[in-house]
Amino acid sequence: MRIRPGPALVAAHLPLRGTVPLIYGGEDKVTMYPVSPNTVLANALSHAEDVLTPRVLAAAPERVVFVVGTQINGAPHIGTSLVQSLTFAAAARIRDKFGVPAEVQFGALDNAPYAVVTDHGTGHRYQRAYVHAFGEQGIVGLVDKLYRPLFAALSERLHVPYTVETYSQQQAGEHFRRTWLRVLPHMDAARWWLAPSSGVAHIRVPCPQPDCGWAEKHAERTRVQHISAEQATVSAVCLHHGTYDVTIDPAGKEYLDLATLYRNLIKELAAAGATDTLYVMVKGGDWVFDCQLVDGAVGALQATGFTCGPLPARLFCPMILSDTGAKLSKSLIREGRAALPEGAAPWMLDTREWPGSLPEYVDRLLHMAEVVLSDPRHFFRSYSAGELSRMMTAPAARSVPAP
Numbered sequence: 477m478r479i480r481p482g483p484a485l486v487a488a489h490l491p492l493r494g495t496v497p498l499i500y501g502g503e504d505k506v507t508m509y510p511v512s513p514n515t516v517l518a519n520a521l522s523h524a525e526d527v528l529t530p531r532v533l534a535a536a537p538e539r540v541v542f543v544v545g546t547q548i549n550g551a552p553h554i555g556t557s558l559v560q561s562l563t564f565a566a567a568a569r570i571r572d573k574f575g576v577p578a579e580v581q582f583g584a585l586d587n588a589p590y591a592v593v594t595d596h597g598t599g600h601r602y603q604r605a606y607v608h609a610f611g612e613q614g615i616v617g618l619v620d621k622l623y624r625p626l627f628a629a630l631s632e633r634l635h636v637p638y639t640v641e642t643y644s645q646q647q648a649g650e651h652f653r654r655t656w657l658r659v660l661p662h663m664d665a666a667r668w669w670l671a672p673s674s675g676v677a678h679i680r681v682p683c684p685q686p687d688c689g690w691a692e693k694h695a696e697r698t699r700v701q702h703i704s705a706e707q708a709t710v711s712a713v714c715l716h717h718g719t720y721d722v723t724i725d726p727a728g729k730e731y732l733d734l735a736t737l738y739r740n741l742i743k744e745l746a747a748a749g750a751t752d753t754l755y756v757m758v759k760g761g762d763w764v765f766d767c768q769l770v771d772g773a774v775g776a777l778q779a780t781g782f783t784c785g786p787l788p789a790r791l792f793c794p795m796i797l798s799d800t801g802a803k804l805s806k807s808l809i810r811e812g813r814a815a816l817p818e819g820a821a822p823w824m825l826d827t828r829e830w831p832g833s834l835p836e837y838v839d840r841l842l843h844m845a846e847v848v849l850s851d852p853r854h855f856f857r858s859y860s861a862g863e864l865s866r867m868m869t870a871p872a873a874r875s876v877p878a879p
Contacts, residue, residue, distance in 0.1 A: 510863065512745030512853035524848075524855035525569045526591075528756060531789040532574055537754040540576055541756060543565045543747075543788070544758040548606055548618050548642075549590070554824040555760065557626065557841060559578035559793045563758045564630040564638075565845040571636070580638040582627060586615045587643045587733050592693060595715055601693040602715040605733065607644045608682055608689025615642055616762060629838040646743070648728035655746040656732065657724070658782075660702045662740045665780045670737045678735035681722045683714035690715045691733065737766060741773050749785020757788050761795040762803055769777065794848065795858040804861050819862025821869070840868050 512518075518691055521527060544563040563580055571578040587608040594601050607615055607846060631638050643729065659666070670677040676750065679700060682693035686849065693697055698712040708724045722730040728832065734742060747755040759767075774787065775875050796804040799817045806825045808814040816822070823829040830837045844867050848854050857868075 481545065481864050493683045504628065509847055509850065510854055510859070510867070512851065512857055514853055515856055517856050518852035521852040523569070524851050524852045525566055525573065526640070526852075528566075528570060528789055528791065531754060532570065533755075534577070535786070537576060539753040540567070540570055540574075540578045540754045541581050541833065542578065542758050542843055543583060544583045545585055546623075547585045547588035548615060548622075549588040550806075551622055551826045551828050552626075552811065553804070554666075554827060554861075554868075555796045555804060557827050557837075558864070559760055561630060561838075561841040562793050563791075564634050564636050564647045564806045565849055566756075566758070568634040569849065571655075578636060580631070580636055581639045582623065582625070582638060583646070584619050584623070584640055584642045585608075587647075589693070590633055593715065600696060600713070602690045603680075603692050603693040605682070607613075607642070612644065613640075615644070615733050624832055629834060629844070633838060633842060643739075644731070646736075647732045649876060650726045650728065652742060653724065653726045653728060656742050657702075657705060657708060657726070658676065658776065658815065659742065659745065660708055661803045662777045662780045662782050665739070665776040666773040669769050669776055670735070670741065672769070677738045679710065679738065680733035680735075681710045681724070682733065683712075683717055683720060684730060685714070685717050688714065688716060688729075695735075723778040736806065737769055737773075740766075741770050743828075744770065744772070744787050745784055745789045755774060755788035757790045759790065759792055760803075763790075764792050783831060792856075794855065796864055797858050799862075800804065817861040819860070820865050824865060844868060 537735055542563050544560055546552065546560075552560075560582075567578040568623055570576070581681070587605045589603040590606045590609040592601060592603045606618075610618065618643075624640070627638050627640075630636070641755070667677045668675050676695060678693075678695040679694060679698060680693070682689040682691040691714075695712075698710065701709045701711075703709060706725055710723055710724060710730075711719065711721050713719050724732055744757065769788075770839055772786070778784070797817075798804050798814060799812075802814075804817065804820075805814060806823075809825060816825075823831060827837070844864075847867065
């Protein structure tokens with residue numbers, strides 16, 4: 477399939493220089509574009525999604541899959557909704573620009589820690605993941621309640637299909653497990669990239685005893701032995717049942733839980749070289765720092781003879797910041813260690829508290845996504861919580877002309 481760039485997107489996406497650019501989203505929804513400085517990247521692009529153009533042209537895919545994940549550990553906050561809505565909007569733009577089908581794959585990270593305890597006898601910490609506390613059907617219920625309504629609405633509005641895959645389903649897949657087994661003999665080269673302070677890339681295999689599921693959080697006493705291309709043995713210690721051994725093979729019976737950087741390495745390697753599909757990993761802007769370690773690990777693996785195709789493309793979305801310039805943290809605010817930023821509202825920490833209907837929330841999100849994607853300067857930047865609240869709830873004109 478030969479792909480060429482299609483016609484430019486709607487001309488309204490290009491505000492006239494020297495004028496005050498407005499965007500119209502329906503009755504009572506005229507709002508000002510944010511005032512954003514120029515950057516090297518923004519100066520090189522006409523549209524934010526153009527950052528993906530080289531990858532689409534090189535891959536000439538039959539379809540493009542935008543992968544966006546989040547931990548299933550409570551109600552989503554505005555940062556989660558922002559990234560998800562931008563994922564759907566970017567997928568629609570790539571579809572329209574290149575005439576190639578695009579879809580969204582939502583990764584529900586049900587391996588997020590539900591409970592963490594310390595064994596006072598040894599000082600070791602243990603964790604139990606959401607999937608082991610709630611069970612697979614319980615996780616399905618959480619996704620259906622907290623995430624699927626928004627995804628279904630975004631999908632319907634933009635005509636972008638979506639699928640949901642939990643981490644439990646992903647790690648049980650044969651291709652994911654074979655990728656991990658293939659990386660394992662080369663881990664001496666990659667481990668310092670995945671864990672620069674300790675050199676221990678955490679792997680957790682929860683205790684297989686019925687109704688248990690506890691695993692060492694930091695894997696201090698976990699040992700991995702590569703047996704063959706089809707098998708590895710993991711020895712670990714359970715909080716309640718002592719030492720145990722499990723066998724990891726492509727069949728997917730025993731649970732394979734990997735620390736965040738380790739998991740992302742395997743996930744991207746598993747998607748590398750897909751013949752007809754270009755995967756785009758969509759992440760918050762804070763992942764820019766993390767991905768340099770993932771890339772370093774890939775380079776270290778390749779230096780030892782590990783082979784793989786081109787890694788997936790990546791798209792980093794704007795971060796939402798507190799008044800101090802730190803990433804907006806729901807947990808820090810609720811623990812009393814940080815204050816709700818000026819201009820922010822409680823619903824931004826729990827989107828279920830949005831003071832309106834779901835259709836209205838989706839309308840505002842997509843309206844904001846159109847604004848953010850309208851100019852690379854608006855996309856490749858961060859937003860204060862107060863500014864984002866203004867853009868979502870009370871648009872107000874500004875007298876500052878566009879640069």
